[in-house]
Amino acid sequence: MGNPKQKWTSEEEEALxxxxxxxxxxxxxxxxxxxxxxxxxxxxxxxxxxxKWRNMSVSAGGQGPREKSRTPKPKAGSDAPAAPLSxxxxxxxxxxxxxAVTASAPDASVDSTIDDSARSCAxxxxxxxxxxxxxxxxxxxxxxxxxxxxxxxxISTESPRYNALIFEAISTLxxxxxxxxxxxxxxxxxxxxxxxxxxxxLSSRLRRLVAQEKLExxxxxxxxxxxxxxxxxxxxxxxxxIRPRPLQSTxxxxxxDTVEAAAAAAASQIADAENKSFVAAExxxxxxxxxRMAEDTDSLLQLAKEIFEKSSQGEVVLLAY
DNA sequence: CTTAGGG
DNA sequence: CCCTAAG
Numbered sequence: 001m002g003n004p005k006q007k008w009t010s011e012e013e014e015a016l017x018x019x020x021x022x023x024x025x026x027x028x029x030x031x032x033x034x035x036x037x038x039x040x041x042x043x044x045x046x047x048x049x050x051x052k053w054r055n056m057s058v059s060a061g062g063q064g065p066r067e068k069s070r071t072p073k074p075k076a077g078s079d080a081p082a083a084p085l086s087x088x089x090x091x092x093x094x095x096x097x098x099x100a101v102t103a104s105a106p107d108a109s110v111d112s113t114i115d116d117s118a119r120s121c122a123x124x125x126x127x128x129x130x131x132x133x134x135x136x137x138x139x140x141x142x143x144x145x146x147x148x149x150x151x152x153x154x155i156s157t158e159s160p161r162y163n164a165l166i167f168e169a170i171s172t173l174x175x176x177x178x179x180x181x182x183x184x185x186x187x188x189x190x191x192x193x194x195x196x197x198x199x200x201x202l203s204s205r206l207r208r209l210v211a212q213e214k215l216e217x218x219x220x221x222x223x224x225x226x227x228x229x230x231x232x233x234x235x236x237x238x239x240x241x242i243r244p245r246p247l248q249s250t251x252x253x254x255x256x257d258t259v260e261a262a263a264a265a266a267a268s269q270i271a272d273a274e275n276k277s278f279v280a281a282e283x284x285x286x287x288x289x290x291x292r293m294a295e296d297t298d299s300l301l302q303l304a305k306e307i308f309e310k311s312s313q314g315e316v317v318l319l320a321y
Numbered sequence: 322c323t324t325a326g327g328g
Numbered sequence: 329c330c331c332t333a334a335g
Contacts, residue, residue, distance in 0.1 A: 005329060029323060046323065051329070054326085197331075203322095328331075 006043075008052055015040035016049055016056075025053065042211045045204060162205055163214075165191065170215075170224050178221030181206065 019031030019041070028046035031037055041049065169187035173179045179187075185202055188194060195201065206222055209215040216225040 026324070048329080050324070050326095195330095201330090322335105324335080325333090326331105327333100328329100 011040050012044065013052070013056065016052060019049070020053065028053075043208065045208065162188070162202070163209065166202075166205060166209065166215075166222075167224060170222060175221070178216070178218055178223035180220045180222070184222070 015037040016031070019034060019037045022036070023030045023034065028049040032041050032044065032046050032049055044052070165188045166184060169184045170179050173183055173187065175183065181199065181203060184206070185199055188202070189198075206215065206217075210217045210222070213225055216223045
C-alpha cells in the first residue's frame with residue numbers, strides 16, 4: 001500500500017541545506033548523523049535526504065511553477081539549494097522528541113475552511129502567527145513558517161502498519177535482551193505476506209524507531225524503550241487500553257502504551273527542566289487524550305483547535321511523542 | 322551499509 | 329517514498 005509521505009518542514013529543509021554546505025553534497029549519512037542537524041533530521045534517512053535534495057534542486061532549478069497555491073515556499077532569496085546558506089542558528093536548542101506550541105498573535109484566528117483539493121488524508125487548516133511542530137505516535141502535526149502572515153497547519157496520519165507489528169513482535173517475544181532483526185522478521189512473516197526485500201525495510205524501520213527513541217538497540221537486539229528520565233520514576237501509573245485492534249482478528253497485544261510511555265518520558269524531561277512536576281502530570285494527561293483522539297481525523301481537527309486556543313493565549317503547552 | 326539514479 | 333544497481 002502506498003505511503004502517505006511525510007511533508008518536509010522548513011526546519012528540516014534548512015538543516016539539509018546547512019548540512020550540505022558543511023559536509024558537501026553526497027555525504028547524506030554524515031549530515032543525518034551530525035549532531036548539528038540530527039535534531040531536525042533524526043526522522044529522515046540518508047536516502048530521504050538525497051531524495052529531498054534532488055527534489056529541491058529541480059524545483060529551484062527554474063522549472064516548477066507546478067506548486068500551485070499549495071505548498072507555500074517563502075524561500076525568499078535561497079533559490080538553488082546549492083546556494084550559500086546560513087547554518088540554522090540555535091541548532092542545539094531543538095531537541096528531539098519534545099515540542100512546544102506557542103503563539104503571540106491575539107487576533108489569530110482559525111480559518112476552518114477545509115481545502116477541498118487536500119487529499120482525504122491531509123486536510124490543511126490555515127492559522128495565523130503560530131509557530132510549532134509537534135508529533136506523537138505515528139501522527140505528525142507540523143507547523144512551519146513564522147516569516148509570513150500565515151502558516152500551514154498540516155495533519156497527516158502516517159501509519160505504516162509495520163511499526164505496530166514491530167512493537168507487537170518485541171513485546172510478544174518477551175526476550176530479556178530484546179529481539180534481533182531475524183526474530184522480529186520471522187514473527188511478522190508468520191502473520192502476513194511481506195515483500196521479498198522486507199528485511200531491508202524492516203532494518204530501516206528499526207533504525208528509524210531507534211532514532212526516534214521508540215526503541216532501544218542494545219547490540220543487535222531491539223527493545224521497547226520506556227526508560228524513565230533522571231531521578232523521578234515514570235510519573236505514569238496509567239495503563240489504559242486505548243487500542244482495540246490495530247489489525248484484523250488474530251490474537252495480539254496492544255502496543256498503545258508505548259506511545260504513552262514515551263510521552264511520559266518527554267513530559268518528565270520538560271518538568272525536570274522547569275522544576276514543575278505538575279506540568280508533567282498535565283502533559284501525560286494530555287498525551288493520553290491525544291493518543292485517544294488520534295484515532296480519527298475528526299478528533300484531530302478538534303485537537304488542532306485546542307492547540308490553537310491554548311497557543312493563542314500565550315501558553316506553552318503540550319508535548320507528546 | 323551508503324550512494325546514485327530510475328520508478 | 330520505494331527499488332535496484334554499484335561501490
